[in-house]
Amino acid sequence: xxxxxxxxxxxxxxxxxxxxxxxxxxxxxxxxxxxxxxxxxxxxxxxxxxxxxxxxxxxxxxxxxxxxxxxxxxxxxxxxxxxxxxxxxxxxxxxxxxxxxxxxxxxxxxxxxxxxxxxxxxxxxxxxxxxxxxxxxxxxxxxxxxxxxxxxxxxxxxxxxxxxxxxxxxxxxxxxxxxxxxxxxxxxxxxxxxxxxxxxxxxxxxxxxxxxxxxxxxxxxxxxxxxxxxxxxxxxxxxxxxxxxxxxxxxxxxxxxxxxxxxxxxxxxxxxxxxxxxxxxxxxxxxxxxxxxxxxxxxxxxxxxxxxxxxxxxxxxxxxxxxxxxxxxxxxxxxxxxxxxxxxxxxxxxxxxxxxxxxxxxxxxxxxxxxxxxxxxxxxxxxxxxxxxxxxxxxxxxxxxxxxxxxxxxxxxxxxxxxxxxxxxxxxxxxxxxxxxxxxxxxxxxxxxxxxxxxxxxxxxxxxxxxxxxxxxxxxxxxxxxxxxxxxxxxxxxxxxxxxxxxxxxxxxxxxxxxxxxxxxxxxxxxxxxxxxxxxxxxxxxxxxxxxxxxxxxxxxxxxxxxxxxxxxxxxxxx
Amino acid sequence: xxxxxxxxxxxxxxxxxxxxxxxxxxxxxxxxxxxxxxxxxxxxxxxxxxxxxxxxxxxxxxxxxxxxxxxxxxxxxxxxxxxxxxxxxxxxxxxxxxxxxxxxxxxxxxxxxxxxxxxxxxxxxxxxxxxxxxxxxxxxxxxxxxxxxxxxxxxxxxxxxxxxxxxxxxxxxxxxxxxxxxxxxxxxxxxxxxxxxxxxxxxxxxxxxxxxxxxxxxxxxxxxxxxxxxxxxxxxxxxxxxxxxxxxxxxxxxxxxxxxxxxxxxxxxxxxxxxxxxxxxxxxxxxxxxxxxxxxxxxxxxxxxxxxxxxxxxxxxxxxxxxxxxxxxxxxxxxxxxxxxxxxxxxxxxxxxxxxxxxxxxxxxxxx
Numbered sequence: 012x013x014x015x016x017x018x019x020x021x022x023x024x025x026x027x028x029x030x031x032x033x034x035x036x037x038x039x040x041x042x043x044x045x046x047x048x049x050x051x052x053x054x055x056x057x058x059x060x061x062x063x064x065x066x067x068x069x070x071x072x073x074x075x076x077x078x079x080x081x082x083x084x085x086x087x088x089x090x091x092x093x094x095x096x097x098x099x100x101x102x103x104x105x106x107x108x109x110x111x112x113x114x115x116x117x118x119x120x121x122x123x124x125x126x127x128x129x130x131x132x133x134x135x136x137x138x139x140x141x142x143x144x145x146x147x148x149x150x151x152x153x154x155x156x157x158x159x160x161x162x163x164x165x166x167x168x169x170x171x172x173x174x175x176x177x178x179x180x181x182x183x184x185x186x187x188x189x190x191x192x193x194x195x196x197x198x199x200x201x202x203x204x205x206x207x208x209x210x211x212x213x214x215x216x217x218x219x220x221x222x223x224x225x226x227x228x229x230x231x232x233x234x235x236x237x238x239x240x241x242x243x244x245x246x247x248x249x250x251x252x253x254x255x256x257x258x259x260x261x262x263x264x265x266x267x268x269x270x271x272x273x274x275x276x277x278x279x280x281x282x283x284x285x286x287x288x289x290x291x292x293x294x295x296x297x298x299x300x301x302x303x304x305x306x307x308x309x310x311x312x313x314x315x316x317x318x319x320x321x322x323x324x325x326x327x328x329x330x331x332x333x334x335x336x337x338x339x340x341x342x343x344x345x346x347x348x349x350x351x352x353x354x355x356x357x358x359x360x361x362x363x364x365x366x367x368x369x370x371x372x373x374x375x376x377x378x379x380x381x382x383x384x385x386x387x388x389x390x391x392x393x394x395x396x397x398x399x400x401x402x403x404x405x406x407x408x409x410x411x412x413x414x415x416x417x418x419x420x421x422x423x424x425x426x427x428x429x430x431x432x433x434x435x436x437x438x439x440x441x442x443x444x445x446x447x448x449x450x451x452x453x454x455x456x457x458x459x460x461x462x463x464x465x466x467x468x469x470x471x472x473x474x475x476x477x478x479x480x481x482x483x484x485x486x487x488x489x490x491x492x493x494x495x496x497x498x499x500x501x502x503x504x505x506x507x508x509x510x511x512x513x514x515x516x517x518x519x520x521x522x523x524x525x526x527x528x529x530x531x532x533x534x535x536x537x538x539x540x541x542x543x544x545x546x547x548x549x550x551x552x553x554x555x556x557x558x559x560x561x562x563x564x565x566x567x568x569x570x571x572x573x574x575x576x577x578x579x580x581x582x583x584x585x586x
Numbered sequence: 587x588x589x590x591x592x593x594x595x596x597x598x599x600x601x602x603x604x605x606x607x608x609x610x611x612x613x614x615x616x617x618x619x620x621x622x623x624x625x626x627x628x629x630x631x632x633x634x635x636x637x638x639x640x641x642x643x644x645x646x647x648x649x650x651x652x653x654x655x656x657x658x659x660x661x662x663x664x665x666x667x668x669x670x671x672x673x674x675x676x677x678x679x680x681x682x683x684x685x686x687x688x689x690x691x692x693x694x695x696x697x698x699x700x701x702x703x704x705x706x707x708x709x710x711x712x713x714x715x716x717x718x719x720x721x722x723x724x725x726x727x728x729x730x731x732x733x734x735x736x737x738x739x740x741x742x743x744x745x746x747x748x749x750x751x752x753x754x755x756x757x758x759x760x761x762x763x764x765x766x767x768x769x770x771x772x773x774x775x776x777x778x779x780x781x782x783x784x785x786x787x788x789x790x791x792x793x794x795x796x797x798x799x800x801x802x803x804x805x806x807x808x809x810x811x812x813x814x815x816x817x818x819x820x821x822x823x824x825x826x827x828x829x830x831x832x833x834x835x836x837x838x839x840x841x842x843x844x845x846x847x848x849x850x851x852x853x854x855x856x857x858x859x860x861x862x863x864x865x866x867x868x869x870x871x872x873x874x875x876x877x878x879x880x881x882x883x884x885x886x887x888x889x890x891x892x893x894x895x896x897x898x899x900x901x902x903x904x905x906x907x908x909x910x911x912x913x914x915x916x917x918x919x920x921x922x923x924x925x926x927x928x929x930x931x932x933x934x935x936x937x938x939x940x941x942x943x944x945x946x947x948x949x950x951x952x953x954x
Contacts, residue, residue, distance in 0.1 A: 485689035488650050489747075491676035492683040493754045494706035503702070507693045 033498055034412050041408050042416075044401055045423040048465045051447065052438025053426065056287075059280040059441055064273075071274075075281040084256040085285065087171060088240060091257060095178035096236040102179060103186025104228060106332070110187075111194035112220070114318045115329055124336045125184045130569050131344070132526035133181055134244025134543065135562050138550060139343035140177050141248060142350055142559070144168035148357055150346070169253045174246050178239050180339045185238070186231035193227035194220075212319065226300065233297040240290050241431030243529040248550070258286040259433040263533055266437065276441065283434040294429050344566070351563045356555035369560035373549075380561060382538065383545035386456060390541060391524035394463035398520045401464070402471025403513055407505075409472075410479050421472075428469040432529035436462055439534060454536030462530045467523060471516035478512030479505075511579065518576040525569055601626040601661065601758065601790045602647060608655035609642055616642045617653070617815045626757075629784055629791040631801035634811030635838070640794045642815075644760050647792070648683055649676035660758070677706070682751030686763035688743040690735045696722075696746050697731040703754035721749040724783055741772045748780075752787075760792045765800065777804050798839045802827070810835050833949035836880050843883065843919040846951060849875040856894070859916035863893055869948060877948045883909075883922040885944040888933065892940035898933045908932065912941065 061067055075081060106125070110118050128136065143151040146167035155165050167173060201223065205215045243259040250256060256264065262279045269275015321328060349360055351369055358364040373380040405424055409417045427435055439462045443452040452458035482505055490500040506513075528543030535544045542565050549558035602624040609617040616639040624630045632640050645651045647658060649665065652673060658666040660681070665674045690699055700721050704714040722728045725745035735743055744764060751759050761780070765773045781804055784791055795801050801808050802823045810818045810826065812834055819831035830836035833844070848857040849868055856862040857876070864879075899918055900911040910921040910933065921941070933939055 483687060483689065485685040485687055486691060488645075488648070488676070489683060489685060489689040489691070489750070490702070491650070492648055492679075492681055493703035493750065494677045494680070495702075496675070496677055499706065504691055508691075 033501075037404055037408050038412065038414050041401075041405050041420055045405075045420060048461060048468070049423050049427050051442040052435060052465065053430070055441035055446060056280050056283050056434065056438045059277050060284050063277070071277050072281045072284070075278050076285055080256070081261065081282060084258055084261040085289075087246075087250075087255060088257040088259075088286075088289070090171060091174050091178065091246065092236055092240045094175045095182060095239050096232055098175070098179040099183040099235045100186050100228065100232050103183040103231060104190055104224075106183070107187045107190035107194060108216075108220075109328065109332065111191045112319055113321050113328075115321060115325060115332070117329065117333070121332060121336060124340045125187055127340045127344070128181055128184050130573055131566060132244065132528065132543065132569075133242060134248050134528050134547065135347065135526070135566065136181055136343050137177055137245040137248035138546070138558065138562065139347040140168055140173075140180075142346050142356070142555070143342065144173070169249055169255070171250075171255060174249050174255070174257075177245055177249065178242070181245065182235045182238060185234045186228065189227045189231035189234070190224055193224045197223055229300050230297065233293055233300070237290055237293050237297070237429075240293065241286065241433065241529075243431075243433055243532070247528075247532075247547075251551075258282060258289070259431055259529065262286065262433050262437060266440070266533055279437055280441065283431075283437050286431055287434055290429065290431060347559050347562050347566075350556055351559035353556055356559075369556045370564075373557050373561050373564075377557075379540060379548075380545050380557075383540040383542050384564075386459075386539055387525055387542040390456065390459055390463060391521045393460055394467060394524050395517045395520040397460075397464050398468050398471045399513055399517050402468050402516060403475040403509070405468075405472050406476035406479050407501075410476050411505075424472050425469045427465040432466060432527075433533065435466055436530040436533035439465070439530075453534075454539070456536075456539035459531055459534045459539060459541065462534055463520075463524050463527065466530065467520040470519040470523075471513075474512045474516035474519060475509060478509040482508050514579050515576055518572060518579075522569060522572055522576075525572065526565060600624060600659070602792070603659040603662075604643070604647070604656065605659075606656040607643075607646060607653045607658070609639075609646060609651065609653045615815075617646075620656070620815065620817075622809060622817070622820075624790065624792065625807075626790050627788050628806035629781070629793055629804055631805030631808040632792060632794045632811065633798050633801045633808055633838075634796065634815075635813055636796050638811045638813050639815035640796070640811060641762055644683075644762050644792065644794050647679075647760060648681055649674060649679050680755045680758070682753075682755040682759040684744070684747050684751050684759060684761040684764045686766055688735075688740070688747045688767070690738075690743045690746050690750070692735050694735075695731065696727070696733045696735070696738070699735070699746055700749045700753055703750065717753055718749075721752045724752055724787070725749045725779070741768050741776065744768065744776065748783075752789075756787055756789060758790045760794070762794045763796070764793075766795070766797070773800065780804060802839070810838060830947070833878060833880060836947060836949070841883055841920065843881050843886070844949075845879045845881075845914070845917065845919065847872075847877050847879045847948070849877075856914065858914055862895075862914070864943075869946075872948045873950050876951045876953065878951045879943075879946050880949055881943055881946045883920040884924075885946070886912075886919070886921045887942050887944060888921070888923070888939050889942035890940045892942045894941045894943075896939055896941055898935050898937045898939060901933060901935055903932075912939065 060072055061069065063071065076085075106121075109115055110121060141149065143149050144166045145152065146164050146169055149164065149166070149168065152164035152166055155161065156163075159165075168177070197220075202215050202219055205219050206212075210218070241259060242257075243263065246255065246257040247260045247263070250260065262282045265275060265279040265282065269279065350356060352365045352367070353360060354364050354366050354368065402424075405420065408414065409421050414420075430438075439458055440453060443450060443458050443461065445451045452461065486504055486508070487500050490504045491497070495503060526543060527541060528547060531541040531544050532547060535541060540548070542561070546558050546561050546565065549555075549561065600623045602622075604620060604622045607617050607620040608615070609620075620639075620643070622643075632643060634640050642651065646653050646666070647660070653666065653668065655668050656666075657664060657669070660679060664670065664672050665679055666672060691702075694702070697718060700718045701714050704717055709717075718731070719728070722731070725748050727742065727745050727749060730738070730742065730746075735746065738746065744767075748759075748761075748764070751761075764780075765776045768776060777800055780791070780793075783789070793801065793805055798810075805823065807820065807822055808826055809820050812818045818838075819826060819835050821829075826835065826839060830839065836842055837844075846857040847864060848855050848861070849872070850861075852866075852868060853863060854865040854868060854872075856864050856879075894914075896912045896914050896919075898910055899913045902909045906925055908923045908925065910923070911918050912921050
């Protein structure tokens with residue numbers, strides 16, 4: 012079994028040529044793609060904000076940020092952000108403790124309920140809440156009015172307070188998720204030893220458990236804060252009718268009003284910079300907290316924590332939690348489904364008022380809706396596929412080839428993730444309306460595709476790079492020593508091994524694209540409406556029942572895709 | 587004309603020849619001007635403390651890293667030469683590699699893992715099958731073709747890795763810590779199997795390990811590396827045990843005691859807090875008037891007539907031997923006594939004893 016050594020005839024492969032071909036090509040491709048997709052839009056925002064066509068100009072910027080209506084909306088943004096973060100933290104930590112550390116029954120059901128808000132796009136949730144609690148004719152408001160003979164509706168959700176409450180309801184699971192996983196990974200002996208040393212239950216919670224979960228709580232908090240600051244859907248759905256604006260909705264409104272005029276574009280660019288500035292402060296704080304003081308006692312492996320007996324409080328707490336959760340999670344879904352079957356919004360839910368006409372109307376008669384389903388499917392599929400290719404290539408370049416500028420590549424890829432979607436959309440409009448090489452994508456579906464890719468590329472980068480780091484170098488070197496070339500090794504070993512992560516990365520992009528509103532609302536053209544835009548416009552035009560029907564369709568699509576992801580990731584664990 | 591083409595008839599060709607290899611990671615130089623020749627048909631152990639560059643040598647031979655200087659030849663053919671700007675890619679060097687973490691591909695069956703090198707050589711299915719069977723026989727894994735790696739134990743996975751290395755190249759293997767991840771019993775067994783396999787096939791094996799005992803047991807020749815990557819000694823197991831080249835080698839290959847000694851008036855004294863007369867004659871191998879005496883715990887015996895007096899500090903019974911820590915002024919040394927030896931008797935702690943030194947060695951002393 013002695014094999015002849017087939018030696019490459021061209022022995023002198025020159026040193027400089029060593030790593031060329033595939034590796035070098037991939038590095039160059041990554042740079043080109045990232046600069047096009049992320050750097051150009053960001054650059055254009057600054058360019059427009061500070062350049063009036065001939066010289067650097069700060070006057071417009073100053074004018075915009077000191078304008079009274081704009082100061083008002085900055086204030087709204089901050090108030091909503093800070094208040095909803097604080098409240099979401101309280102609620103999230105409470106439920107995390109209840110489910111992670113107490114002996115409350117029915118934990119499985121509650122955990123399932125917590126996962127539902129993640130599947131419903133925020134603007135749909137807001138729409139549904141609006142149907143219930145709108146100051147003018149919300150179903151719950153009307154019911155309460157007739158029940159207690161009130162002359163005025165008891166709740167008005169179209170207010171700053173209303174927006175805060177809905178954001179809390181929608182975002183507290185972020186905090187819950189972070190904290191509950193920290194609680195589950197905490198070494199129970201830390202608490203047990205405090206108990207043995209004579210500390211009381213409440214003392215242990217205050218002095219041991221809470222301080223140990225501070226990193227998780229603060230990272231959950233900042234996640235909520237950043238998401239809330241850049242959220243478009245909820246304030247747009249709830250605040251528009253009452254002229255309550257936040258920075259993202261104001262930027263969008265300015266852009267709409269400007270109708271393409273240079274000054275209008277400059278104004279929204281300037282406001283975008285303000286928003287980016289506020290969000291970056293939050294991000295910087297987050298970075299600081301992440302690097303500082305991580306507690307090592309929270310271990311990676313899961314342990315059985317010591318459960319606290321609730322005794323007499325058990326069933327009252329259970330009842331409270333179930334009512335609370337079903338109110339905030341189940342009620343909006345039920346509401347939206349009910350409205351989708353009603354003949355006209357506002358009619359009571361009686362048998363004679365129910366109909367399937369709304370579904371027929373959106374699917375048969377409405378070209379806009381049919382287009383939007385097609386567009387969203389096309390956009391989600393293409394964006395997910397391109398992100399998959401680009402993100403995996405990027406992960407490979409950053410973590411396996413490790414070129415000199417690897418950190419720059421990573422930062423460029425993650426940059427849009429920290430930019431509010433509204434800002435990214437403005438950047439895309441500025442960059443792709445003929446500013447570079449005369450390429451005009453505005454009003455076409457392609458500009459939305461570019462924006463989606465920029466926004467969600469980092470999702471695939473994260474999942475693929477985590478998987479790639481699991482692929483030990485020796486697995487690839489083994490293939491090389493078995494006679495496989497670099498390219499063959501990639502094809503035979505590396506890619507098959509990270510395939511499960513790539514598939515889930517695909518859906519990680521596909522799902523948010525399907526329900527996207529923030530960027531699409533700025534970028535859509537007459538023929539490139541997305542599902543989100545279609546629902547939003549139906550709603551704005553007063554066609555509330557058809558909007559609900561389309562929402563139900565969207566939610567169903569999302570739930571189906573979500574279950575596909577779950578099935579795939581479960582397979583991965585088994586294999 | 588390329589050097590690889592000039593192979594003179596009758597001249598013995600080294601299996602592997604490394605010449606003046608220099609490798610550094612950033613500022614940190616791992617190998618400096620490293621040269622080594624490996625003869626065909628034997629197991630060459632490369633042994634050294636962790637971080638000394640053993641694995642770097644293997645990776646340079648395989649072509650996974652590019653040295654900054656030097657030449658790598660396999661079978662007389664240049665695989666890498668900085669001067670001539672030659673760098674054959676790993677897939678064309680035809681070396682079977684066995685990694686410490688097995689590196690069996692988890693997504694391929696045992697058969698596909700082992701057949702992979704043959705598929706890359708574009709052999710037909712009919713040619714591949716018997717070779718895979720043969721490789722499986724060599725590692726006692728016939729019948730496991732359809733298993734996935736996750737269904738196998740660590741030892742079985744390592745056998746698959748060896749079988750795969752054999753189909754890749756049956757005449758030259760590099761094994762990098764192949765048994766470190768296995769339990770003690772299995773390690774012993776794998777060593778025997780690797781030895782038998784090598785004898786059957788006449789394979790040249792480079793065996794890299796930090797475990798000097800395994801190396802002594804398995805290898806025909808051993809290179810011991812110092813921590814800075816330089817060669818401390820090359821030799822057979824016997825040569826290395828009998829004639830350790832320096833203090834590092836002596837210390838590395840077994841438990842050892844070191845006692846500073848000094849020569850005064852033609853007599854040798856222990857140079858401790860108090861000078862103790864050790865021998866009245868100078869040993870011919872002493873490097874100078876000041877030296878370091880090295881001795882294995884087994885080579886010290888209790889002898890009541892000896893002038894070297896000490897106190898037993900601690901005594902531990904290990905089943906087949908006694909392990910003592912014995913106190914000399916300012917120093918504790920280790921003494922081991924086999925239970926079966928005739929004068930073995932149990933000494934209790936704080937008992938005064940006399941010590942006789944059977945086979946001591948002398949090394950350079952740093953403060954000499």
